[in-house]
Amino acid sequence: MKKLGLYIHIPYCEHKCIYCDFYSIINFKNVDEYFSAIQKEIEIRAKEYSKNHIIESIFFGGGTPSLVDEKFINQIITTIYKNFSVSQNVEITIETNPGTVDKLKLISFFKMGINRISVGIQSFDEEDLRFLTRIHSKQQAIATIENAREIGFENISLDLIFNLPNQTLKKWGKNLEIAVKLPIKHISTYSLILEHGTILNAMVEKGKVQIGEENHDAELYLFTQNFLEENDFKQYEVSNFAKTKFESVHNKLYWHHENYLGFGTSAHSFVDGKRWWNFKSLIYYLKSANENNFQPAGYEFLTEENKLEEFIMLSLRSDGIRLENLSEKYGNDWLKKNERKIEQYISQKLISRDKTHLRLTKIGYAVCDEILANLSI
Ligand code: SF4
Known part of the structure; x- marks a missing residue:
């Protein structure tokens, strides 16, 4: 049996953050129809791929998966178990944003078998959070992690963004200090990237905001590597750090070029050298579900050269070329x-x-x- 990862994209968000270029929507009108479509997509793909695969990881990403009613997440997990062989040690991750999960919701996630929580914190500094237009406060971020641990989640990850405007080394260091004192096992940390089409990019182009220069970015990055290493978080990819045995199974499936299936808007799949991707827009995704039996928006077959190129790139960015x-x-x-x-x-x-x-x-x-x-x- 080959290993298989499953990714489920939940595109809903409470509002659009200024730096975000993910496909996300703030209109919840089609939620029921969307989750029915994902269930159908899982059933269809399972007919082709369940026989020779075992599920090692299930990942709910977004958008903000923790924003939707937990019954939808439960339905998806039930559908997966009905249609695929799932490893006993499966890692099931849900991305959550503080401010969209209370203790009761976390308890529901825990009871339905989710065993890894990835919390989109981005910063513990109130000024940074306002700048990024995040909806949560520092206190909510800390409470989400403490609640998750108290409920029984052992595997908790958080995301932080560095090189925000006016972010000194001292200010960034404070973020990391708070992070490592929390009961977490994994940190993903990214430099602020300007993506075309985002509000932030327009602000920078108009000169309203200044992003830290490359040298400062490198200084923050090197500081992060040293600080996290001193605090027992081992780097296992350019942007990812984990305590021993808590590297993300899902990330590693991607980086080791294993097979994965993606469900929902904009999700990508990769099986035995074939890659395909779903429509980004909810309307087109639902249309493809209803009319064309989930015909993807596009696909490609990797040549041997493409495969080698990806193998080198993914290996070097993560735990090295074996x-x-x-x-x-x-x-x-x-x-x-x-x-x-x-x-x-x-x-x-x-x-x-x-x-x-x-x-x-x-x-x-x-x-x-x-x-x-x-x-x-
Ligand atoms: S919550 Fe995440 S996915 Fe949603 S708009 Fe903000 S950054 Fe984008």
């Missing part, structure tokens, strides 16, 4: 072709090499994009 895997799957040409560059990166202490792996070092992670762009396929 040399045995590389050689088994793609031979040794890539290593030979890049030998000189790799030696140079090793001498610059950006890449390390041992008997089994090629890995980015701490500084290597910081310049990961440049390294990847420079390596040939």
Whole structure:
């Protein structure tokens, strides 16, 4: 049986945050119809993929999955168990935003088998939260995590954003200090990215907001790596840190090029080298559900070269290239072709090499994009 991850996209949000370019909607008119469609999509895909796969991870992402009535989430989990073989150790994650979950809702999630909570905190600083137009306060963020732990969730993750306007090293450090004192096992932390079409991007273009420069960004990133390492959070990807045994199963499925199915608007699927994606817009997704039996919006078959490129990129960004895997799957040409560059990166202490792996070092992670762009396929 091959491993399989399932991703369920819940696009609903209470409002649109200024920096967000995810597909999200604030109109709840079609919620019932949307969840019925997802159930149907799961049943249809299961006919094709359930026989030779075992589910290792189920991930509810968004949008704000914790905003919808918990009965919908329960229905989806029940449908998955009815239609797929699910591993006894399955990781079931739900993304939650503080301010959209109270204790009772967390208890419902726990009872329905969800065993990992990912909390979208972004900052513990009230000024930052106002700037990002988040709907929660620092106190709500802390309470959500403490409540989740009290209820019994052992595996709690939080998201933080750095390099916000006027964010000094001291201010960012305070965020991390608060985070590591909480009962969490995993931290994802991203630099603020300006995406086209967002309100924030327009504000920056009009000169109303200034984003910290690259050097400051790098300083915050290196500080984060050191601080989290000192506090027992091991880096296992460019933006992800975890305590021992709490690396995200779902993330690792993606990064190890395993198969996954995505359900709902804009969700992507990848099975044995074929990738396809659903319509982004709710209206088109529902139309495809009703009229075309979930014909995807698009698809592609990865060539051997595409596969190698993704393998190198995903491995280097995460826990390194396993040399045995590389050689088994793609031979040794890539290593030979890049030998000189790799030696140079090793001498610059950006890449390390041992008997089994090629890995980015701490500084290597910081310049990961440049390294990847420079390596040939
Ligand atoms: S809550 Fe998350 S998904 Fe929704 S608008 Fe804000 S950043 Fe985007």
